[in-house]
Structure formats: structure tokens, C-alpha cells
Amino acid sequence: MTAFILRRLLQMIPLTLGITVVLFAVIQAAPGGPEGALLESGRFIDPEVIEAYRERLGVDQPVHVQYARWLGAALQGDLGVSFSTTRPVSEMILERLPATVELMGTAFLLAALVAVGLGLVSAVRQYSWIDNLGTGISFLGLAMPVFWFALILQLVFGVWLGWLPVSGTETVGASSFADHALHLVLPAVVLSFRYIAGWSRYLRSSLLDALSADYIRTARAKGLSEKWVVGFHGMRNALIPLISIMALNLAGLVSGAVITETVFAWPGIGRMFVQAMFARDYPLLMGILLLGSVMVVVFNLVADIVYGLLDPRIRYE
Amino acid sequence: MSTREAWSSSGTGEPLLRVRDLVTRFHTHGGVVHAVNGVGFELRDGESLALVGESGSGKSVTALSVLGLVPRPGRIEGGEIRYQDRDLRALRPKEWQEVRGREIGMVFQDPMTSLNPVLTIGRQITEVLRWHLRMGRNEARDRAVELLELVGIPSPERRLDEYPHQFSGGQRQRILIAIALAAEPRVLIADEPTTALDVTIQAQIVELIKGLQQRLGMAILWITHDLALVAGMVDRVAVMYAGQVVEEAPVGELFRAPRHPYTRALLRSMPTMGERDERLPAIPGKPPVLHAPPAACPFAPRCAFAGEECRTAVPTLDTVSTGHRVACFRWEEAGRE
Amino acid sequence: MSDAASARAPGVWTRLTRHRLAAPSVAVLAILTAACMAAPLLAPYEFDAIDLTSIRRPPSPGHWMGTDDLGRDLFTRVLYGGRISILIGLLAAVVGTGLGTLVGSVAGFFGGRLDGVLMRLTDIAYSIPTLPLLIVLAAFAQASPGLMAVVIGLLSWMSTARVIRGEVLGIRERAYVEAARNVGVPTARLLGRHVIPNAMGAIVVSATLAVGNAIVLESSLSFLGLGVQPPIPTWGNMLMDAQSTMASRPWLTIFPGMAILIVVLAVNFLGDGLRDALDPSGGAE
Numbered sequence: 001m002t003a004f005i006l007r008r009l010l011q012m013i014p015l016t017l018g019i020t021v022v023l024f025a026v027i028q029a030a031p032g033g034p035e036g037a038l039l040e041s042g043r044f045i046d047p048e049v050i051e052a053y054r055e056r057l058g059v060d061q062p063v064h065v066q067y068a069r070w071l072g073a074a075l076q077g078d079l080g081v082s083f084s085t086t087r088p089v090s091e092m093i094l095e096r097l098p099a100t101v102e103l104m105g106t107a108f109l110l111a112a113l114v115a116v117g118l119g120l121v122s123a124v125r126q127y128s129w130i131d132n133l134g135t136g137i138s139f140l141g142l143a144m145p146v147f148w149f150a151l152i153l154q155l156v157f158g159v160w161l162g163w164l165p166v167s168g169t170e171t172v173g174a175s176s177f178a179d180h181a182l183h184l185v186l187p188a189v190v191l192s193f194r195y196i197a198g199w200s201r202y203l204r205s206s207l208l209d210a211l212s213a214d215y216i217r218t219a220r221a222k223g224l225s226e227k228w229v230v231g232f233h234g235m236r237n238a239l240i241p242l243i244s245i246m247a248l249n250l251a252g253l254v255s256g257a258v259i260t261e262t263v264f265a266w267p268g269i270g271r272m273f274v275q276a277m278f279a280r281d282y283p284l285l286m287g288i289l290l291l292g293s294v295m296v297v298v299f300n301l302v303a304d305i306v307y308g309l310l311d312p313r314i315r316y317e
Numbered sequence: 318m319s320t321r322e323a324w325s326s327s328g329t330g331e332p333l334l335r336v337r338d339l340v341t342r343f344h345t346h347g348g349v350v351h352a353v354n355g356v357g358f359e360l361r362d363g364e365s366l367a368l369v370g371e372s373g374s375g376k377s378v379t380a381l382s383v384l385g386l387v388p389r390p391g392r393i394e395g396g397e398i399r400y401q402d403r404d405l406r407a408l409r410p411k412e413w414q415e416v417r418g419r420e421i422g423m424v425f426q427d428p429m430t431s432l433n434p435v436l437t438i439g440r441q442i443t444e445v446l447r448w449h450l451r452m453g454r455n456e457a458r459d460r461a462v463e464l465l466e467l468v469g470i471p472s473p474e475r476r477l478d479e480y481p482h483q484f485s486g487g488q489r490q491r492i493l494i495a496i497a498l499a500a501e502p503r504v505l506i507a508d509e510p511t512t513a514l515d516v517t518i519q520a521q522i523v524e525l526i527k528g529l530q531q532r533l534g535m536a537i538l539w540i541t542h543d544l545a546l547v548a549g550m551v552d553r554v555a556v557m558y559a560g561q562v563v564e565e566a567p568v569g570e571l572f573r574a575p576r577h578p579y580t581r582a583l584l585r586s587m588p589t590m591g592e593r594d595e596r597l598p599a600i601p602g603k604p605p606v607l608h609a610p611p612a613a614c615p616f617a618p619r620c621a622f623a624g625e626e627c628r629t630a631v632p633t634l635d636t637v638s639t640g641h642r643v644a645c646f647r648w649e650e651a652g653r654e
Numbered sequence: 655m656s657d658a659a660s661a662r663a664p665g666v667w668t669r670l671t672r673h674r675l676a677a678p679s680v681a682v683l684a685i686l687t688a689a690c691m692a693a694p695l696l697a698p699y700e701f702d703a704i705d706l707t708s709i710r711r712p713p714s715p716g717h718w719m720g721t722d723d724l725g726r727d728l729f730t731r732v733l734y735g736g737r738i739s740i741l742i743g744l745l746a747a748v749v750g751t752g753l754g755t756l757v758g759s760v761a762g763f764f765g766g767r768l769d770g771v772l773m774r775l776t777d778i779a780y781s782i783p784t785l786p787l788l789i790v791l792a793a794f795a796q797a798s799p800g801l802m803a804v805v806i807g808l809l810s811w812m813s814t815a816r817v818i819r820g821e822v823l824g825i826r827e828r829a830y831v832e833a834a835r836n837v838g839v840p841t842a843r844l845l846g847r848h849v850i851p852n853a854m855g856a857i858v859v860s861a862t863l864a865v866g867n868a869i870v871l872e873s874s875l876s877f878l879g880l881g882v883q884p885p886i887p888t889w890g891n892m893l894m895d896a897q898s899t900m901a902s903r904p905w906l907t908i909f910p911g912m913a914i915l916i917v918v919l920a921v922n923f924l925g926d927g928l929r930d931a932l933d934p935s936g937g938a939e
Contacts, residue, residue, distance in 0.1 A: 014774065015774070015777055015781065018774065018775070018777075018778035019778055019781055019782055022778060022779075022782060023782070026787070026790060026791065139922060139923070140915075142918075143866060143915055143919040143921075143922055144914075144918075145873050145874055145877070145890075145911070145914055145915075145918075147873075147874060147877045148873075148893060148907075148911035148914065148915070151893070151897060151900060151907050151911065152907070152908075152911065154900065155900055155904050155907060155908075159900065159901040159904075212388075214425060214430040214431045215430065215433040215434070217386060217388075217425065217431070218425060218431045218432065218493065219433065220417065221384055221386060221417055221418065221422070221423040221425075221497075222417065222418040222445050222448070222496065223413070223414045223416065223418030223419055223445075223448065223500075224414070224444070225410075233433055233436075236433070236435050236436065237433070237434070237435055240435065251783075252783070254783055254786075255783040255785045255786060258786055258789070259874060259877075263897075273786060273789070274789070274878060277789050277790065277792075277878075277880070278793075278879075285789075285790050288786070289782070289783070289786050289787065289790060292782075293781050293782045293783065296780075296781040296782070296783065300781070311435060312434070312435055312437075312480040312482070313434060313435075313480070313482050
């Protein structure tokens with residue numbers, strides 16, 4: 001197992017390097033490069049400050065040197081200085097990270113719970129109304145733009161019914177744990193929806209596969225209760241691939257958070273990303289994009305490890 | 318039908334398991350498949366009976382029917398299945414749990430896929446012990462070690478925590494036998510437990526089950542296409558063809574004086590021990606897949622003795638001598654040849 | 655798409671039209687696409703006709719979907735917006751599927767080191783979150799609809815490449831391809847004549863699903879204010895405009911969103927139907 005993890009870790013290195021090359025190329029592709037963006041941002045007038053930035057970006061060096069400097073700094077946690085606030089990017093990201101993690105974590109748990117329940121019932125009661133509901137959700141989850149779903153929920157639950165707050169993290173002047181939790185409901189539902197759709201169908205089909213397997217017949221012939229046969233023998237097998245997919249998708253929640261946080265004014269990294277985009281704050285954009293990409297790579301590894309830990313056939317091979 | 322007649326038997330006392338007029342059908346998109354058409358047999362305490370037939374003869378479906386495990390879209394649509402004084406067809410799920418594993422154990426065809434790949438074999442054995450015999454964790458574990466010893470798995474304590482893929486096919490079948498016998502059932506159904514195994518392993522498994530029966534005294538219903546394999550260990554043989562029992566006799570009598578033309582062909586073409594060919598080269602043609610209940614003797618198209626009545630009526634299973642029954646209009650002519 | 659499919663194997667079109675969800679989807683898509691393309695003929699108003707005497711009207715017989723803050727007819731704008739959104743979806747799908755097919759078939763066909771390199775590239779592209787990267791790219795240049803489509807296409811080839819590679823790997827092993835290679839048929843011809851046509855089923859399905867994806871991506875970008883800029887209407891930028899007035903004029907939010915939902919649902923149903931129709935055995939390779 002240790003050798004397996006080590007090998008995967010080694011494989012991550014070229015992948016991560018490749019990603020940094022692409023991201024760096026994207027900055028360079030900007031009209032005028034990072035320098036142009038810097039001047040255009042208009043925040044800096046003092047020639048000395050601008051010169052300091054130019055120095056820092058190394059704009060008078062060849063491109064590969066610039067890349068090496070950028071990468072070297074990034075490896076040390078220095079993602080540059082924001083054009084819009086003149087604060088270190090890493091500091092700004094760390095500041096907003098908790099809100100995003102909170103939203104992502106809630107959405108992840110919600111999606112996992114609902115998807116497992118829905119997938120289980122859909123498989124056991126094939127073609128029942130719950131199964132059909134699951135099918136409907138899965139198609140909607142893929143076809144419905146996240147932002148529109150968010151808008152509709154705001155309209156229905158915020159404006160028409162008035163049950164739930166539609167933006168921010170708390171009611172000014174009336175903040176409490178319950179108030180905060182209420183603010184979390186709509187963004188978490190929106191962010192989890194697509195994953196509920198995907199995961200529940202995935203579990204349904206992998207559980208149906210498992211339930212038609214010979215070992216399930218053996219389990220039934222043992223005289224075990226149907227609940228135990230499905231819930232333990234079937235689910236134990238069906239959940240293994242699902243859990244690794246969940247780990248894989250966790251990284252994708254970052255992308256989803258961009259729109260969800262923006263629509264619900266949730267003060268996390270996703271919203272900051274959109275704000276950075278409008279401010280043409282390249283160091284901040286790149287920092288967040290790099291974080292998102294590295295998360296994808298890391299969660300890929302996590303997914304593999306989880307699979308290896310859960311499936312004995314892989315562990316011992 | 319003849320199965321309603323008085324039963325003759327070679328065993329003693331009341332039958333433990335009694336199947337009568339069993340009808341099991343599969344409602345597929347391509348139409349109804351009549352897999353089992355009025356099968357009947359009895360199994361007494363400690364007795365062993367072989368259900369023999371080619372693939373597609375309905376023998377496995379019969380076995381699955383007994384335990385209520387016929388897969389969809391199959392359904393038991395007629396007949397009676399009795400275990401002691403229980404009507405198995407009328408059991409509720411809760412009652413099935415008391416019969417399966419506890420009263421009737423079953424071993425399946427393919428040991429490679431019949432064990433749960435993500436659970437240790439210890440877990441899969443102790444599960445039965447804890448469920449049926451209400452054993453505690455340690456007690457169950459000790460008993461599982463004994464069971465593995467019983468079925469001939471070396472160093473069982475160590476291997477208890479291993480997973481199915483770490484065992485060979487023959488070992489897995491031994492483990493499945495241990496699982497089936499864990500709760501000490503009075504009946505063991507063995508559904509072609511050696512088919513998927515190597516020739517030498519086949520004989521070992523047969524010997525193992527034979528030995529276990531002598532020690533534990535359970536009754537065995539052995540499902541096989543290979544008469545030679547079980548000839549030395551069963552008391553009686555019921556030969557199946559197209560979802561029906563066509564001949565039933567004590568094993569010695571069947572070999573000595575087979576009456577049904579199909580049985581005779583089966584014996585003539587008897588593969589040498591272990592050969593895995595399921596076809597019968599001695600009889601031209603192959604067993605039919607029935608899309609309607611049989612209206613004639615289903616073997617007639619392949620039978621050298623078939624006459625007019627064979628093509629217009631279904632022969633009943635009639636007693637020809639003590640404990641020997643045949644479903645054939647012309648068994649006397651066939652026997653003279 | 656249906657032409658390509660029916661040319662490949664007779665009966666595909668028949669199977670498709672019998673598909674429970676795909677058949678109505680084909681009809682819905684045909685009608686909606688035709689209506690959007692014919693917007694200048696069908697639309698009751700000009701898409702940018704400001705009518706200050708009838709602003710913010712809810713749906714009525716004169717304005718089926720109501721009017722916006724400038725008195726523009728929403729139905730007209732949904733039709734015109736659909737024209738852009740659907741065209742972007744189609745173009746992006748062509749670009750993305752084309753690139754994906756190229757990468758996937760080359761990787762699968764040649765195997766070895768080239769396969770390794772191309773698949774690592776695919777992994778890299780896969781690891782960068784698409785929407786945020788699109789946002790960064792869009793921030794550079796105010797995108798024209800055509801450029802938007804190309805950029806979306808260039809960022810969504812990875813899954814197609816993986817699927818096609820798998821298909822081609824299977825096809826490569828088949829006897830007739832082996833035979834053709836042995837008698838010295840040039841590689842390009844082999845790819846074009848034998849391999850790609852056999853992978854056409856997978857390509858068509860990929861392309862169909864890509865249309866839906868691209869429409870959603872475009873609308874998301876436009877919604878963030880990064881896509882096609884007003885006054886050209888797209889479903890995405892209409893929704894961006896509507897967001898601030900959602901409470902008082904919900905129709906402005908509901909109709910363009912419904913349009914996206916219906917088109918993308920239909921496209922996805924069609925993709926599913928095509929998958930079933932092209933591969934009745936359910937994934938034999």
C-alpha cells in the first residue's frame with residue numbers, strides 16, 4: 001500500500017508541473033502579459049511601486065526564467081501580490097477559505113446522504129416512483145444551469161414563500177447559529193444538486209450490478225434477512241466505486257462554488273474569484289486557479305487511495 | 318399426473334423434503350420459458366439423491382425453486398414443496414430465514430463468484446453462525462476455524478482473515494461448503510459444485526462431501542450433469558429431461574437396468590470421470606427449450622423408439638418395479654433391445 | 655447528426671424514433687432550432703426595439719412572455735438569444751469533438767509513447783477546472799460569439815478524447831483493420847476509412863452531449879457578465895439582466911432559463927437515445 005501511494009505521489013509531480021505550465025501560459029497570453037494587466041489595473045501610479053512589481057514579476061527576463069521564478073515562489077506558498085488590494089494572494093485565499101470549505105463540506109454531506117438514500121431505494125424498488133424521481137433529478141441535474149436553479153430557488157423560497165434568506169452568511173444585527181444555518185440551506189442545496197443527480201444514478205446501477213451477482217444469491221441462501229443482504233453484502237460492494245467517485249468530485253465542487261457563491265453572495269473563494277476577474281487581478285486569479293487544479297490532482301490521489309483501502313482485491317495486488 | 322401416486326422409496330420414515338408437480342416458468346421478453354414442468358421427488362433424512370440432466374433440463378431451476386431463489390423473471394407457478402411439515406411455497410420472508418441455511422444449505426456452481434469479494438472469509442462464515450446459532454464473536458470464530466479444518470483448508474486460523482481472491486477455486490468451493498454446513502442443516506443442496514473446477518479437484522470435492530455426509534449425516538440433493546461423478550455416493554438417481562423427471566431408481570438398479578431410452582443413452586455416452594462435456598454425442602439433437610407446456614413426450618424427436626402415442630401424449634411416471642419409476646410409453650420395447 | 659447515424663447502420667433512425675425520450679426530443683429540438691433560426695421572420699418585434707410605453711409588462715396576449723425594463727419583447731429576445739446560444743453550442747461541440755476525436759484516435763491508434771504523452775496532456779487539461787479557466791480567458795478579451803464557441807470547444811475535448819481512444823483501441827484489434835494494415839494501407843487512410851467510421855457512434859453521442867454542455871457553459875459565462883455582451887441577446891446574458899429584478903419581474907428569469915433547460919434536456923435525451931440506438935447490445939466493445 002505504501003509503495004502504491006508513493007508511486008501515485010511520484011506520478012502527481014509531472015501532472016502538477018504540466019498544470020503550472022498551462023496556467024503560466026495563460027497569464028502570458030493576456031494582452032500585454034501580466035505587465036499590461038498591471039498597468040491597466042490603474043491602481044498603481046507611483047512609478048517606483050510599478051517598478052517594484054515589474055521587478056517582482058521579472059518582466060525583463062526571458063519567459064522560462066519568469067516561469068521558474070513564479071513556480072519557485074508558488075512552491076514556497078508565495079502566490080504573488082494582489083493587484084487590487086496589494087495584499088499577498090495566499091493571505092487573501094486563506095481568509096476566504098473557511099467559508100468555501102464550510103459550504104463545500106455541507107453540500108458534500110448533503111449530496112452524499114441524499115444520493116445514497118435515493119440510489120439505494122431506486123435500485124431496490126426499480127421503476128417505482130422514487131426511482132423515476134431519481135431519473136428525473138439526474139436529467140435535470142445535468143441539463144439545468146446551476147445559476148438558474150439558484151435563481152429559481154431564490155425566487156420560490158426567498159421571494160415568494162419568504163422561508164429562507166437568499167444571500168450572505170447571516171442577517172446583520174441578528175446573527176446566531178440558527179440564522180447562519182438558514183443562510184447555508186439554499187447555497188448548499190444548489191451546490192449539491194448535480195452531485196445528488198450523478199451519484200444516486202451511479203449507486204443505483206452499481207447496486208443493481210451487485211445484487212445480480214452470485215455472492216448475493218449465496219447470502220440469500222444463508223438465510224440472512226433481505227435488509228442485511230442488500231444493505232450489507234450489496235452496499236458494501238456498490239459503495240466502493242461510489243466513494244472513490246465522490247472523492248474525485250469533491251475537487252469539482254470548487255468550480256461549482258464559483259457560481260453558487262456569486263449568486264448567493266457567499267464570501268468564499270469562488271466569489272472572490274469572480275471579483276478578481278472583474279478587477280483583472282491576475283495574481284489572485286492564478287492563485288485560485290492553481291489551488292483549484294492542485295485540489296483536482298490531490299483528490300484524484302485520494303480517490304485512488306480510498307479505492308485501494310476499501311477494495312481488498314486492489315490492496316493486495 | 319403420476320407424481321400424485323403413492324411414493325415408493327428406498328429410505329425409511331417420512332420424507333424430509335418432498336417436491337410434487339413443481340412448475341417453474343420464466344416470463345422473458347421472448348416469451349414464456351417452461352423450465353420445470355411437473356417435477357417431483359422425495360428426500361429422506363440422511364439420504365442422497367442425484368438430479369441428473371443435461372444443461373437446460375431444469376435441474377438447477379428445480380434446486381433454486383426448493384429454496385425460493387428462482388431469479389427474476391422466473392416464478393414458481395404450481396406444485397408443492399414441503400420440508401417436514403412446512404409448505405415452503407407459502408413461507409413469508411421471515412420464515413424463509415429460518416429455513417435457508419439453517420434447515421437447508423446450498424452450494425452453488427461457480428466458487429469464483431459465489432463468495433463476497435470484499436469480505437473476509439471469516440466474516441462470511443461467522444455471519445451464518447451468529448445469525449442462526451446466535452453465537453458470540455469469539456465462539457463463532459473458533460467454530461469457523463473448526464469448519465475450515467473440517468473442509469480441509471490448511472492453517473485455518475491464519476486464513477480466516479483473508480479475502481476470497483487469495484484462495485484457489487477448489488479452496489473457495491471448500492469454503493462455500495463450510496458456509497453451507499455452518500448451521501448444521503439437515504439437507505444440503507449441491508448444485509453442480511464441481512463443474513467449474515479442474516478434474517483432480519472435482520474428485521476431491523466429491524470425496525469431501527461424501528465424507529462430510531458420513532460424519533454429519535445430512536441428506537444431500539446433488540444436482541449434476543455428470544452421472545459418473547456421483548455414481549459412487551448417491552442412493553438414488555432421478556433423471557431429468559425438458560423440465561420433467563423421466564426416470565427414477567436406486568443408483569445400482571439404474572445402472573444395471575435403465576428403462577428410459579434417454580437414461581440408456583445417457584449411460585452409453587457417460588463421459589469418463591471428469592470430462593466436462595455437457596452434450597451427449599450418442600443422441601442426435603439437443604434438449605428442447607419449451608415455450609409451451611409439453612403436449613407430447615419431449616424426448617420423442619430424439620428417440621429411436623418413438624411411436625404414435627409418444628408424439629400425442631405425455632407419458633406419466635409409472636412404477637415398473639420397487640422404487641423404480643419411468644415416464645415412457647415404450648420402455649418395454651426399449652429395454653428389449 | 656441523424657444523417658450520419660442512419661448512414662452508418664440502417665435501422666438506427668428507426669430505433670431512435672421509437673426511443674421513449676429521444677423521439678419527442680428530436681421533435682422539440684427541430685421545432686425550437688427552426689424557430690430560433692427563423693427568429694427574424696417569426697419574432698413579432700425587433701429584438702432591440704425599445705418601447706417605453708410598455709415596459710415591465712407581465713406576459714399578455716401582445717407580449718407572450720412579457721417585456722423587460724426597456725419594453726423589449728421577451729419572446730422575441732428568447733428567440734434571438736436561442737439563435738446565438740444554439741449556434742455557440744453547435745460550433746463548440748464541433749470544435750471540441752473534432753479535437754477530441756483527433757487526439758483520441760491518434761492516441762488509441764498509435765499507442766506507445768505517443769499515447770502516453772497525449773493521455774498525460776489530457777489528464778492535465780482535465781485537472782484544470784474548466785469554468786474558472788474560461789472565466790480567466792474571457793476576462794482577457796471581450797468575446798464575440800464565434801470566439802466564445804471556439805474557446806469553449808477548445809476546453810471541452812478531454813472526455814471525447816478518452817471515449818474515442820477506448821473505442822479505437824478496440825477497433826484497432828479487429829481483424830479487418832489488422833488485415834488492412836498488413837497489406838500496407840497508409841495510416842491516414844486507415845484511420846479515415848476504417849477506424850473513424852467505426853467509432854462514429856461514440857463520436858456522435860459525444861458530440862450531442864457536448865452541445866448541451868456548451869450551451870450551459872456559455873450561459874454560465876454570460877450570466878457572470880463574461881460572455882457575449884449586450885445588446886446581442888443570449889439566454890445567459892438575459893438572465894444576468896434579470897437577476898436584479900427577479901423579485902418584481904420573475905418572468906424575465908423564468909422564460910430564458912426554461913429555454914435553456916428544455917433545449918439541454920432534449921439534447922441530452924437525444925444523446926442517450928443515440929447511444930441506445932447505435933449500440934443496441936449496450937456497450938459491446
